[in-house]
Amino acid sequence: MVVAVPVGVATPSLVLDLDVVERNIDRMAQAAAAGGFTLRPHAKTHKCPQLAALQLRAGAVGLTVATIGEAEVFADAGFDDLFIAYPLWLDGDRVGRLRRLAERARVAVGVDSVAAGQRLAEVMAPVDLALLAGATGAIGRAPAAGRDRSAVRPVEATIIEVMIEVDSGHRRSGVSPADAPGLAVALAGLGLRVRGLFTFPGHSYDPGAADRAAREEEDALARAAAAVRAAGVPVTVLSGGSTPSAAHVRSGGPVGELRPGVYVFNDAQQLALGSCTEAQIALAAATTVVSAPASDRFVLDAGSKALGADRPAWTPGFGHLPHWPGALVSSLSEHHAVVTVPPGTELPRIGSTTLVVPNHVCSAVNLADELVVTRGGAVIDRWPVAARGAHR
Amino acid sequence: MVVAVPVGVATPSLVLDLDVVERNIDRMAQAAAAGGFTLRPHAKTHKCPQLAALQLRAGAVGLTVATIGEAEVFADAGFDDLFIAYPLWLDGDRVGRLRRLAERARVAVGVDSVAAGQRLAEVMAPVDLALLAGATGAIGRAPAAGRDRSAVRPVEATIIEVMIEVDSGHRRSGVSPADAPGLAVALAGLGLRVRGLFTFPGHSYDPGAADRAAREEEDALARAAAAVRAAGVPVTVLSGGSTPSAAHVRSGGPVGELRPGVYVFNDAQQLALGSCTEAQIALAAATTVVSAPASDRFVLDAGSKALGADRPAWTPGFGHLPHWPGALVSSLSEHHAVVTVPPGTELPRIGSTTLVVPNHVCSAVNLADELVVTRGGAVIDRWPVAARGAHR
Numbered sequence: 080m081v082v083a084v085p086v087g088v089a090t091p092s093l094v095l096d097l098d099v100v101e102r103n104i105d106r107m108a109q110a111a112a113a114g115g116f117t118l119r120p121h122a123k124t125h126k127c128p129q130l131a132a133l134q135l136r137a138g139a140v141g142l143t144v145a146t147i148g149e150a151e152v153f154a155d156a157g158f159d160d161l162f163i164a165y166p167l168w169l170d171g172d173r174v175g176r177l178r179r180l181a182e183r184a185r186v187a188v189g190v191d192s193v194a195a196g197q198r199l200a201e202v203m204a205p206v207d208l209a210l211l212a213g214a215t216g217a218i219g220r221a222p223a224a225g226r227d228r229s230a231v232r233p234v235e236a237t238i239i240e241v242m243i244e245v246d247s248g249h250r251r252s253g254v255s256p257a258d259a260p261g262l263a264v265a266l267a268g269l270g271l272r273v274r275g276l277f278t279f280p281g282h283s284y285d286p287g288a289a290d291r292a293a294r295e296e297e298d299a300l301a302r303a304a305a306a307v308r309a310a311g312v313p314v315t316v317l318s319g320g321s322t323p324s325a326a327h328v329r330s331g332g333p334v335g336e337l338r339p340g341v342y343v344f345n346d347a348q349q350l351a352l353g354s355c356t357e358a359q360i361a362l363a364a365a366t367t368v369v370s371a372p373a374s375d376r377f378v379l380d381a382g383s384k385a386l387g388a389d390r391p392a393w394t395p396g397f398g399h400l401p402h403w404p405g406a407l408v409s410s411l412s413e414h415h416a417v418v419t420v421p422p423g424t425e426l427p428r429i430g431s432t433t434l435v436v437p438n439h440v441c442s443a444v445n446l447a448d449e450l451v452v453t454r455g456g457a458v459i460d461r462w463p464v465a466a467r468g469a470h471r
Numbered sequence: 472m473v474v475a476v477p478v479g480v481a482t483p484s485l486v487l488d489l490d491v492v493e494r495n496i497d498r499m500a501q502a503a504a505a506g507g508f509t510l511r512p513h514a515k516t517h518k519c520p521q522l523a524a525l526q527l528r529a530g531a532v533g534l535t536v537a538t539i540g541e542a543e544v545f546a547d548a549g550f551d552d553l554f555i556a557y558p559l560w561l562d563g564d565r566v567g568r569l570r571r572l573a574e575r576a577r578v579a580v581g582v583d584s585v586a587a588g589q590r591l592a593e594v595m596a597p598v599d600l601a602l603l604a605g606a607t608g609a610i611g612r613a614p615a616a617g618r619d620r621s622a623v624r625p626v627e628a629t630i631i632e633v634m635i636e637v638d639s640g641h642r643r644s645g646v647s648p649a650d651a652p653g654l655a656v657a658l659a660g661l662g663l664r665v666r667g668l669f670t671f672p673g674h675s676y677d678p679g680a681a682d683r684a685a686r687e688e689e690d691a692l693a694r695a696a697a698a699v700r701a702a703g704v705p706v707t708v709l710s711g712g713s714t715p716s717a718a719h720v721r722s723g724g725p726v727g728e729l730r731p732g733v734y735v736f737n738d739a740q741q742l743a744l745g746s747c748t749e750a751q752i753a754l755a756a757a758t759t760v761v762s763a764p765a766s767d768r769f770v771l772d773a774g775s776k777a778l779g780a781d782r783p784a785w786t787p788g789f790g791h792l793p794h795w796p797g798a799l800v801s802s803l804s805e806h807h808a809v810v811t812v813p814p815g816t817e818l819p820r821i822g823s824t825t826l827v828v829p830n831h832v833c834s835a836v837n838l839a840d841e842l843v844v845t846r847g848g849a850v851i852d853r854w855p856v857a858a859r860g861a862h863r
Contacts, residue, residue, distance in 0.1 A: 089563050089863050123805060145806045165806060166762045168772070168822050171481050191762050194821040244762075251802070251809050252762035252770045281804065370558045370583050370636075370644035378644045380560070384837050384862050388780040410643070412673065413515060413833055414537045414557060414862060417643050429586040430560050441805055445776050445838070448860055468840055470776050470806060471481050 080358050080401065084365040084432035085451070085458045091381035092365045093443060094434075094451045097459070099361035100343060101133065106359075107325065107342050108137035114330035119143050119162060119318065121340030124441045126466035127450060128156035130343060141185070143338045147176050148469030150186065156465070159184040162318075164277060164338060166191045166244060166252050167199075173471075174202040181237045187274050191244040191253050193265045200269035203237045240274040241266055242318065243307070247299035248292065249281035259303035260310035267312045275316030276303050277338070283324035286352060286393050293327035296320075301333035323354040346440035347399035348391065357401060363434040364398070364443065365451070366416065371426040376409075379416040381435055386411065387442025399436035408435065472750055472793060476757040476824035477843070477850045483773035484757045485835060486826075486843045489851070491753035492735060493525065498751075499717065499734050500529035506722035511535050511554060511710065513732030516833045518858035519842060520548035522735060533577070535730045539568050540861030542578070548857070551576040554710075556669060556730060558583045558636060558644050559591075565863075566594040573629045579666050583636040583645050585657045592661035595629045632666040633658055634710065635699070639691035640684065641673035651695035652702035659704045667708030668695050669730070675716035678744060678785050685719035688712075693725035715746040738832035739791035740783065749793060755826040756790075756835065757843070758808065763818040768801075771808040773827055778803060779834025791828035800827065 081096045088094060111118040120134045121143040131142055131153060141160030144150045150161045161180070166189050169177060180186055181203075190196050243262055246253035254262055259276065266273055278299055283292035296319045307314050320328060320337030322345075328334045341348075344362040345355035364385055370378035383397075388411060390397050396408040400418065409419040416435060420426070427433065437443035444450070445467055452460040473488045480486060503510040512526045513535040523534055523545060533552030536542045542553045553572070558581050561569060572578055573595075582588050635654055638645035646654055651668065658665055670691055675684035688711045699706050712720060712729030714737075720726045733740075736754040737747035756777055762770035775789075780803060782789050788800040792810065801811040808827060812818065819825065829835035836842070837859055844852040 087563065089565075091862060166770070168759050168761050170759070170822065171479065173481075191764055192821050195761070198822065246764060250765075250768070251804060251807055252764055254764050258764075367560050367562070369560050369587070372583055372638060372644055372646050372650075373642075376642070378558070382862075383779075383781065383834060384860075387775075388782075388831075388834060389775065390780075412643060413837075415643055429584050430562065430590065439780075442775060442780060445805075446860065446862075468776075468838065470483060470838075 080360050081363045081434055081453065082456050084434060085453055085456060088365050088451055088458065090365045090367040090432060091385040092451050093362055093447045094365050094453055095344065095362045097452055097454050099359065100130065103343055103345065103359055103361055104133050104137050107339060108139065110326065111337055112138060114328070116328070116334065117336045119336055119338050120343065121164070121338050122153060122466070123149060124340035124444065125343055126152070126444060126464045126469070127462050128153060128158070128465055129462045131158060134343070143340070146470055147173055147180065148471050149466045150180055151176065152466040152469055154180055154184045161185070162187045162242065163189060164242070164279070165189050166195055168195055169198050169202050177239065178203065178237045181239050187240040187242050189244045189277065190241045190266060191262070193262060196241065196266040196269050196271055199239065199241065200271055203239050238272070240272045242275055242277045242316070243273060245276050245278045245299050245303045247278040247280050247319070248295040249279055251279070251281060253278060256299050256303035256306065260306040263307040263312040263314070264310050273312055273314055275314045275318060276300055276307065277318035280319060280321055280324045283321050284348065284352070284391070289323040289352070289354065290327045293324040296324065297329060297332050297334055304333060322349060323352050341440055344440045347436045347438045348394055350399055350436070351394045360436050362440055363401070363436045366433055366435055368427045368429050368431050368433065371429055374426070376417055376419045377426050379418060379433065379435060380414060381416050382414040383411045384413045385443065385446055386416065386435060386437045387439055387446060389439035389442050394438050398438055400433065401436065402433050472752050473755045473826055473845065474848050476826060477845055477848060480757050480843055480850065482757045482759040482824060483777040484843050485754055485839045486757045486845055487736065487754045489844055489846050491751065492522065495735055495737065495751055495753055496525050496529045499731060500531065502718065503729055504530060506720070508720070508726065509728045511728055511730050512735065513556070513730050514545060514858070515541060516732035516836065517735055518544070518836060518856045518861070519854050520545060520550070520857055521854045523548070523550060526735070535732070538862055539565055539572065540863050541858045542572055543568065544858040544861055546572055546576045553577070554579045554634065555581060556634070556671070557581050558587055560587055561590050561594050569631065570595065570629050573631050579632040579634050581636045581669065582633045582658060583654070585654060588633065588658040588661050588663055591631065591633065592663055595631050630664070632664045634667055634669045634708070635665060637668050637670045637691050637695045639670040639672050639711070640687040641671055643671070643673060645670060648691050648695035648698065652698040655699040655704040655706070656702050665704055665706055667706045667710060668692055668699065669710035672711060672713055672716045675713050676740065676744065676783070681715040681744070681746065682719045685716040688716060689721060689724050689726055696725060714741060715744050733832055736832045739828045739830045740786055742791055742828070743786050752828050754832055755793070755828045758825055758827055760819045760821050760823050760825065763821055766818070768809055768811045769818050771810060771825065771827060772806060773808050774806040775803040776805045777835065777838055778808065778827060778829045779831055779838060781831035781834050786830050790830055792825065793828065794825050
């Protein structure tokens with residue numbers, strides 16, 4: 080836990096305790112190894128190559144990212160095994176960007192529709208031929224889906240593997256397990272290399288739901304994989320996992336890869352869910368008390384533009400106050416956190432500092448330009464949030 | 472209203488319709504002029520000098536900002552009358568930054584405590600003398616509050632005016648009207664120039680509450696001003712106003728200055744509150760349909776990292792879908808907007824584009840690096856969100 084706002088740190092800032100970060104990273108790595116899982120942490124949480132490096136050093140096989148833009152930042156930093164766990168639609172500059180990415184990293188992308196698979200097959204493989212066709216008029220443009228592409232396959236096609244997204248109960252993107260084999264056959268027929276299946280058990284983000292979500296995740300992946308294999312498409316990687324559900328996934332079961340993200344820092348949501356302790360929270364916003372206008376409240380200089388506005392109904396407020404156990408972040412404006420206190424509470428001095436643990440650390444980090452790195456309460460470094468805003 | 476996602480615009484992006492922006496700016500400017508109000512729009516909404524310039528051209532007397540960082544961006548762009556409507560606590564580099572700001576712009580800052588006023592008086596006026604004292608040993612450091620400062624007042628003191636923040640019912644920062652005269656006398660005694668009083672009627676952000684909030688705003692400012700003047704502190708400017716309440720403030724009443732922000736773009740919140748029409752919404756997120764995995768929903772590539780996670784209980788979802796009247800943005804992940812549709816709805820083609828109006832446009836703009844500027848559906852420019860992330 081970050082113990083206090085370090086002297087000299089301007090507020091609002093995001094401060095991390097590197098000792099806690101390292102323990103969090105090691106704990107997850109050891110649990111994954113003990114369970115026989117490979118670990119591919121989601122880097123959208125920290126967006127920071129220094130933290131990804133710690134994850135890989137602890138045994139992660141590669142990184143998960145959400146966008147081509149995030150993948151580019153980590154490829155630029157030398158990370159060469161990237162899974163874009165998102166149903167990309169390749170248009171505009173995304174085509175060229177993904178091709179360039181695949182030239183310097185092993186890349187897999189999420190797919191949950193034949194349409195996106197066709198797009199991927201068209202834009203990835205035959206561009207060289209299309210250019211050639213433009214020069215000679217002999218071949219024409221990229222073949223439409225369903226036609227035999229073997230004749231026009233370039234020898235040096237860009238290799239992008241696909242991971243089929245399966246819905247395990249979150250009801251977001253991802254096909255149902257029953258629809259997975261049809262999609263897998265279609266994708267294979269397009270010449271795409273299907274590495275495996277993935278799911279995001281986002282419904283593990285409900286109090287008490289993590290174990291059930293892990294069971295549904297296992298079930299969905301197992302059913303989908305069996306059907307896909309029975310349809311003649313070999314898949315090797317079955318990927319799941321989130322920070323709340325990771326500890327609930329069974330060793331020796333169908334899930335082989337875990338993709339948790341938040342665990343590196345944890346946050347007020349994870350604390351409320353019981354998936355971390357307060358001592359395992361590695362990041363907090365450093366804030367200053369700017370107002371204490373009435374006996375029932377004081378105001379901190381971190382609002383939704385620093386903490387993020389995320390607030391699930393089951394979190395007690397808009398952030399966690401480690402040094403004000405009876406108080407509540409009852410509302411956020413853009414630059415104000417209103418902290419309501421029980422009657423009789425002595426209000427803090429205006430100008431004093433305190434910490435707020437964001438509800439959802441991924442949102443908070445994406446609002447910051449840098450992370451203040453501390454050990455033992457002392458600032459030892461500042462790391463840019465290199466992939467901040469890389470949402471394309 | 473932005474009519475469609477312009478061809479060639481990468482998603483997610485924020486697209487504004489400059490014709491609608493100009494009409495919004497003109498409408499507010501004309502209403503303010505007709506009511507005898509001066510207009511000092513809050514630039515935290517757009518964070519963009521090009522839009523501030525349109526506001527000043529339409530008659531605004533200056534800008535409101537939330538942070539020293541925002542003020543610096545607008546001062547750099549040549550804006551020379553800035554009100555930082557926030558109870559600043561001046562520590563660290565804020566002292567020097569505010570002094571430098573005051574050298575190139577007329578600056579006022581919000582104050583709601585004697586402590587912050589003391590800080591302001593100490594760090595603003597006597598620094599030159601403190602330096603001098605360091606050299607000569609004759610004067611000592613800045614005088615403590617309450618002592619007679621006239622003897623040590625430097626001739627060329629940095630001039631920063633203060634605006635006393637009054638709470639008119641939002642229960643955030645700001646003193647009660649009853650506490651205003653005591654604060655005003657203390658600030659004047661510190662040698663600070665009290666320009667006036669301000670309030671933010673944030674409780675106007677509730678359905679049907681705008682008129683009542685405007686009455687409470689008028690009442691709070693009138694009571695506070697009368698008491699402050701009776702205590703011997705002359706105040707000239709009484710500043711209020713928000714986008715929902717601005718039209719409800721009475722001409723000829725106590726309020727003299729309005730500080731709305733959101734009106735330049737409007738958003739899904741304002742639409743739900745009835746403070747704008749759909750035709751007056753000037754900004755939307757351009758998004759792509761990336762998934763349509765089941766008959767009840769489709770997924771867009773704009774999540775909370777593009778739209779912001781703001782969701783008051785009275786908004787119908789996490790954004791407004793102008794082209795999908797029966798549909799609902801039922802949840803946001805960081806890069807997914809899940810749109811649920813009524814039974815029997817024909818789902819959009821994957822790869823097609825649509826618009827989402829953010830719930831709270833200030834949050835969405837702060838997540839973007841640039842705004843795509845259109846007229847008549849065509850892209851005519853791209854404006855950097857110059858003050859994005861300037862939250863210190």
